[in-house]
Amino acid sequence: MLVGIVGCPNSGKSTFFKALTLAEVEIANYPFTTIQPNQGMAFVTKECPCKKLHVKCSPKNSKCEDGIRYIPIRVLDVAGLVPGAHEGKGLGNQFLNDLTQASGLIHVLDASGKTNAEGKPEPGWDPEKTIEILESEIDEWIKDIASKAFNKSKTIAKTQKKPIERLLADQLSGLGITEDHIKKAMKESEPDSLEFASVLRKISKPILTAANKIDLPEAQENFHSLKQHAHTIPCSADSELALKEAAKHGLIKYIPGSHDFDITGSLSEKQKSALEFIRRNVIEKYGSTGVQLALNKMVFDVLNLIAVYPVADINKFSDSHGYVLPDVHLVQKGTTLKELAYKIHSDIGDNFIGGLNPERKKIGAEHELKDGDVVEILVKR
Ligand SMILES: Nc1nc2c(ncn2[C@@H]2O[C@H](COP(=O)(O)OP(=O)(O)OP(=O)(O)O)[C@@H](O)[C@H]2O)c(=O)[nH]1
Ligand SMILES: [Mg+2]
Known part of the structure; x- marks a missing residue:
């Protein structure tokens, strides 16, 4: 962006x-x-979910310092x-x-x-x-x-x-x-x-x-x-x-x-x-x-964007390589779980069957994401 x-x-x-x-x-x-x-990289800041979830995160597409997530944004002067x-x-x-x-x-x-x-x-x-x-x-x-x-x-x-x-x-x-x-x-x-x-x-x-x-x-x-x-x-x-x-x-x-x-x-x-x-x-x-x-x-x-954190394993809040809360995505307020799946990858969207929240409760395609949500997206194998 x-x-x-x-x-x-x-x-x-x-x-x-x-x-x-x-x-x-x-x-x-x-x-x-x-x-x-002049083009450069700035960051928007948000409280990182690692704080509430009591985990140590290992971000990949952003960074986290003292529980604050820094999300990169391109700026042009x-x-x-x-x-x-x-x-x-x-x-x-x-x-x-x-x-x-x-x-x-x-x-x-x-x-x-x-x-x-x-x-x-x-x-x-x-x-x-x-x-x-x-x-x-x-x-x-x-x-x-x-x-x-x-x-x-x-x-x-x-x-x-x-x-x-x-x-x-x-x-x-x-x-x-x-x-x-x-x-x-x-x-x-x-x-x-x-x-x-x-x-x-x-x-x-x-x-x-x-x-x-x-x-x-x-x-x-x-x-x-x-x-x-x-x-x-x-x-x-x-x-x-x-x-x-x-x-x-x-x-x-x-x-x-x-x-x-x-x-x-x-x-x-x-x-x-x-x-x-x-x-x-x-x-x-x-x-x-x-x-x-x-x-x-x-x-x-x-x-009107919100920050959401898709993970591959909701038990560890990690991706398949063990990185905890690796990627944050900025999406429009009102985005549903299935729409997020498509934003991540069309294959994930096509094979989408549902999702899980940190309480391990099932969430459906139409579930409207909220700021700071951590979700596992379930796909057909
Ligand atoms: N007092 C004060 N001076 C400022 C502030 N921000 C910038 N300046 C001063 O305003 C002048 C112009 O700053 P620049 O950042 O070069 O302004 P610019 O809008 O990029 O200017 P152009 O590239 O010429 O259009 C400089 O002398 C700055 O030090 C500020 O917050 N307070
Ligand atoms: Mg200038």
Whole structure:
């Protein structure tokens, strides 16, 4: 799964990306520092079932530290988007094509209002305006794609006599759009309109806003109105990066996303006061730096995914090689046991006969999985 990191120039996208991945990327206080996209691996975090089941796990497709499961998610940090990008302003909007496969977008916004939507200083800039600008630029990008697909579909429809909705859905499947989505959007608008693109954007590229630079007093003031927008999380990417770097060098013990850290190494006075500043101004005020929370919220609340743990032997919670709770799968809320079987492998789906839960009780094909479920899938031999 891929999550895109988007926003206007200089808002802190690369800092946010680096705080999640610790990849070496360029960060600087001027617009268009990033030109080529940065791709990396981040993790969403969940309590691992090993805790409740009192077992020591040996994960294969993820990792577990102190009872927290770290589930890998690809993230992509792209160039800054400016107003008028769809008309070629700034670096244009073609670079958004790298985000076609993204399941959702995190909008990193400079909540301090110290930089405007072009990433330039503008006294009195209202960061709320940036939310509208970003949504409208994403809509324009989708409109471009949808209009081209619509024109192509009209031509094919003439020769193949297939419904336009199906043809359009085929053309837009890369964006994660289905025929039902197209039908819904077509009820409200024409396929080459901005309204149509906006409906598709809400379905295929839901946006969570990371109100960044919350360590600055101006951002804290602006956050009172920013938080009225759905899915808005106060963030300090800079603080998360500092904590992660300090933890990497053994100076502190810090669990990403947690509401505290412990000093474990010897720190200079300067380092100590920088960390205490983060504790007082960010963590104590907002509960965390917000970076890990933003990614977790994107995956679990906005995209509505749950984490489930299929095993081959429910008595040992292991696979056939003895790895305990080896693989975690992120699936849509509402996924049934049989649907999970098919997601793992079509053979497992085809030969599915039922399942067992940790109490060794039988569960059926239609059993709706819950977050954290550990299940054995039974197959015909
Ligand atoms: N105070 C504060 N500054 C931050 C924070 N996050 C990023 N910055 C600063 O904001 C400036 C821009 O950061 P970048 O991460 O390069 O921003 P970007 O959005 O990737 O910029 P472009 O690639 O140019 O679009 C740098 O000076 C960062 O140190 C934060 O949480 N708080
Ligand atoms: Mg950047």
